[in-house]
Amino acid sequence: MPSKKRKRRKQAKKRKISLLYKFVECVNCKNRYLEGIRGIVIEETKNTLKILCVDGKVRTIIKNQCWYYVKQDNKLFLVPPSRLR
Numbered sequence: 001m002p003s004k005k006r007k008r009r010k011q012a013k014k015r016k017i018s019l020l021y022k023f024v025e026c027v028n029c030k031n032r033y034l035e036g037i038r039g040i041v042i043e044e045t046k047n048t049l050k051i052l053c054v055d056g057k058v059r060t061i062i063k064n065q066c067w068y069y070v071k072q073d074n075k076l077f078l079v080p081p082s083r084l085r
Helices: 004-014
Strands: 023-027 038-044 048-053 058-062 067-072 075-079
Antiparallel strands (some): 023 038
């Protein structure tokens, strides 16, 4: 029978992350034109993110195209597309 610690670890791995209203930067993208896009996520759907960029433009990005640096509470996290909602 698995211990409680193992169960918690498995549950933590399955947890999905919402990027809504967080500052993100796109890295390691399949589409090289998306590389380096930075801004605040203003809308999140099942497959896309709308990012308000530093230059004032709103860009729509397909979630599974990139990895994301997410800034939250003065910490920087690297989030793979599989961990997004």
